[in-house]
Amino acid sequence: MALTASTMLALGTKAPDFQLPDAVSGEMISLATFGDQKALLVMFICQHCPFVKHIQAELAQLGKDYQAQSVGIVAISANDIVNYPNDAPEKLKEMAVELGFTFPFCYDESQEAAKAYTAACTPDFFLFDANRQLVYRGQLDESRPSNGIAVTGKDLRRALDTTLADQPITQDQKPSIGCNIKWKPGNQPI
Numbered sequence: 001m002a003l004t005a006s007t008m009l010a011l012g013t014k015a016p017d018f019q020l021p022d023a024v025s026g027e028m029i030s031l032a033t034f035g036d037q038k039a040l041l042v043m044f045i046c047q048h049c050p051f052v053k054h055i056q057a058e059l060a061q062l063g064k065d066y067q068a069q070s071v072g073i074v075a076i077s078a079n080d081i082v083n084y085p086n087d088a089p090e091k092l093k094e095m096a097v098e099l100g101f102t103f104p105f106c107y108d109e110s111q112e113a114a115k116a117y118t119a120a121c122t123p124d125f126f127l128f129d130a131n132r133q134l135v136y137r138g139q140l141d142e143s144r145p146s147n148g149i150a151v152t153g154k155d156l157r158r159a160l161d162t163t164l165a166d167q168p169i170t171q172d173q174k175p176s177i178g179c180n181i182k183w184k185p186g187n188q189p190i
Contacts, residue, residue, distance in 0.1 A: 004121040004180040008137055011171060015040060015132040016116035020076060020106035023092035029104045031132065034072030039163045041066075041156075042126040044119040044181070045105075046077045047095045048086040051178035052122050054145040056099055058153045059123075063102040065157075069164060073103035078114035079122075079182035087182070114181055115189050121178035127159050135163055138173035 019030045034040050043059065045052045052059075063073055075096075079087040089107045096105040108114055117126055127136035136159035143149040155174065162169045183189075 005175040018113040022104040023089040038070040044124040060099040078108035
């Protein structure tokens with residue numbers, strides 16, 4: 001496991017479009033799927049990463065807590081499934097069903113969405129406002145596997161609540177930390 005920090009994409013960046021299959025329903029998901037919702041959370045996660053496993057129950061709860069609010073949520077896995085078969089779409093579907101995800105969990109086979117978002121690790125979070133401009137890219141909270149801090153989602157929840165209230169989010173944001181994206185051989189971003 002290579003400890004990797006998120007790249008901290010520039011705030012104000014426009015959300016890159018994508019068209020990816022949801023591992024659960026098979027439907028194609030894109031930015032248009034989320035219509036005119038006030039916020040869009042794009043999460044790069046996977047099935048096998050210990051950092052994701054550590055917070056996966058909170059991710060499921062986050063989806064439930066914000067389901068009735070004007071928040072679109074999508075999870076994307078971009079890992080190379082040849083070398084990491086536990087991140088194959090059927091395993092993503094099992095994870096989503098088991099945890100009760102209320103949001104699509106897409107598979108980025110080409111890894112182009114991960115590159116467009118400059119995703120570097122799992123988990124990696126990107127929150128966009130109603131204009132689909134980046135307002136938050138950072139950690140879920142201070143908890144990490146074996147650091148003894150409870151998983152609360154406080155940093156990401158604060159960013160979501162602030163966005164829904166049409167208030168500015170502090171630019172003092174801490175990067176997410178996790179396992180590196182498992183790039184296909186020869187497909188690493190430059």
